[in-house]
Structures are given as C-alpha cells and as structure tokens.
Amino acid sequence: MNDLNKEIEQQLRNENADFVHFVDISMLDIRQNRGFPYALLIGIAINPHFIKTVHDSPDYVHTLSDEYAQAEKRVGMIADKLAGRLISKGYKALSQSDNALITENTFDFTTKTSVLPHKTIAVLSGTGYIGKNNLFITAEYGAAQCLGSVLTNAPLSIMEHEIKSSQCGNCNICRDVCPQKALNGVVWDMNVSRDEIVNVYDCVTCLKCLVYCPKTKAYMKRHITMK
Template sequence: MLIELNFELEERGVNVVRAVDLSMLQAKENRGYHAAILIGIALSPGYIFRLSKENILDVSEFSEKEAAADKLAEWTADFIRLKGYKAYAQSERNLINGFYDVDTKATPLPHKKIAMLAGLGWIGKSNLLVTREYGSALCMCSVLTNAPLPIQHKPIIRPLCGKCNVCRDICPAKVIHGSNWEEGIHRDLIVDVYHCETCLKCLAHCIWTQKYMKKHLK
C-alpha cells in the first residue's frame, strides 16, 4: 500500500513521504493510532531567494503549499480508508474542529514531532523543523492510521543548530529566544508564538534553508 501511496503522492507534487511509528506515544498524543504518514512539499528555491535576498514579505507560496499538504493528507486518509483501515488527516480543517487548542495555539501531536520521529530533521531554535535536505522549506501535514505500514526506524537527530542564532537575530518581532530544543522543553521557552508575525524570515534565513536554496539555484 505504501508503494502505491508514494507513487500517487509523488505524482501530485509531494517531495517527502514517511511512514512513522507512533506506538511509543501516549494516547493523548497518538489518539490510539499506532502509525502516521508524514507528507512534505518543498518550497521552491526561487521563493526562498525572494524572501531572503530580496527581503519581500510574501506568504503566497507558503500558504498555497500548506493548503496543498492539507488537501493531500485528506486525500491520503480517504485512500487508506478505502483499503479498509482507519485514518485521520491532521489537516487544519480537521484539527480546528477537533484537537487544536485555540488558547495555546497547539495540537497534541504537531507534524514536526512526527517528522522528528521519522528521523527527517530536528526542531531548531526557530521552533521549526529543520532538515539537512530542505532546511525549513517544507510544508507538512500528517495522517494518523492503524494501517499496517512498513516502518523504517530511524534515529532521532539531535539539534544541529550549534552556536547559530541567525533565526533569533533576524526575527523582527524578537520572539525567538535562542534556546536549543530538548526532550520535554516547553515550546514557550523556545518561541513566543503569540507575538509571531508569520513573516517567514526565520524559515528563509535559516542556514540550512539557505544551503538548500544555494544548491538548487546554481
């Protein structure tokens, strides 16, 4: 099933598909589902260039790809259900009507935690997922499921931010505190999400996002 799903999602423009084991999590996080499928769509290097080098404020491609990831997660959940298994797409629309906490702006199981469990990357000082391949230029969504998936267990990558503080220093709202992520750390010690202006500067200027951009703009 995963091979077929991978093929279908790639055809629809998805760059990253991972099957992830959630069985070690508590029910309040995984809601009784033992697995997840993570979907990632990369932002284009040209868009990252415009955001970071031309210093424009433009969330258009980001919003489009976030919406596309959501839509494809819902499509994936339908695909899995047609195979006879349960599936729940963690799209914004579903979470708003279910598990998103408006007061704390949090969900029990963020996509970036699923991505981290997949060994795809780490949570940076920006509180975004950072990957070696795309930096933070990935729009993600996830699907929780009880389908039997061939899961590859990958080691969790510890944060590779080191002494870098680019995201903290570039943030116009000064909401990034410069703390390294560690197991159990409260999100609010990393970033003040309540005053974030969603300008995407932390995403675009991250040194790993810049590596991705430079590699593909050559």
C-alpha cells in the first residue's frame, strides 16, 4: 500500500467512515467508469442499536431523519469531500454522491438506476455479494452498511480480488418478510440483473429485508444482546 492509500485511509478514519476499499474498475465500459481506472468504495456501518429498534418494531416507518437515511447522507458528503481533496492534489476525481450524480445527469429517476452503482464497485472489491434482498452483504456487517464511491485516476495501490458468490442459499427470509412482495427470491450472480431480484417500484424502503437478514442479525448480536 502506497502513501496515498494510507493518507486516504487516515482521512476517512477522521471522517468516521468504517471502511474503504481501493478497486480496479478499468475493465468496465467507459460509460460506467467515465474513463477512470480506479474507484474508492467507502462504507459506514449502520448502528446495531438502530437495527434492533427496526427489528423489534413491526410497524417501523423509515424517514429521512432516521439513522439509515443519515448514514446515507453522511457517506455522500464524505465522498464529495474526498473527491475535492484528490482534485486539490492535481488528480481527477468524481464523487458518486446523490447530489453529484444528479449534477452529472447520470441517475435515471424513471428506472431508479445510476450508470455505475456503488454495489457494482462493492462486488468488484471482493468483500461481499448481492443478497436476495438486493443489498450488498459482507461477513462483518451483513446488509447493515451504507456505501459511497469516488472514481479517480490517482495512482493508488490496487489489489486484485476474486468476486464472491452469493451465500444466500435456500434462505428466503427477506422475500417472506417483504410486505410489498417486491423481492423474488432470486440468487444473485454476475449475470443476474437487479430487476430479476427486486421490483424497485414496489419497494417502500421499510428496511425489513435489511434487518431480518441472518447476516445482519449476526452483526447485531455481536454488538448487543437480543431479547
């Protein structure tokens, strides 16, 4: 790992990010990577006590002021700040925060898609996989993480990673708890599209598929005692 990687890691620790991964995206088409060879994947873990609150509240309603929404907002701000720092050093960089994607006109509100989802970069990082809930899942946090990303040409130290296979197996808890029946119980692989997994137009972001995921519950149990 070179000095720039270490500097970025320190900056993100100061911003209270929980992890950063340095990812090669040069193999993607230019429409997706916009000519950048690398991406920084930034993650903020969702507070396990918030996970428990949602888990124990069947009628919980997600709002723009709750822990999940605030984590999503914060990771976007961190991405914007990191991109600005890289640009100030003379490199090219592009934040993929919500505001930046809107400015760049690379988010389609009709189809609810961006040209390069954070989850695509996350999969390429080799640290997790897409679950049947259409969320990125890692061994450490389950689905309880909010992701951000920055694309750059900065000379980062990059390690190659194998893409992880889905570990959902026969588990369909997320599909079964979804009140909108938006999930199809489809096992993800690199050839499976988002629309095969979930009907995003029916999803109401109730967070049940996130908090009831066994991987998320394992993360929660490691930090707090469940009833």
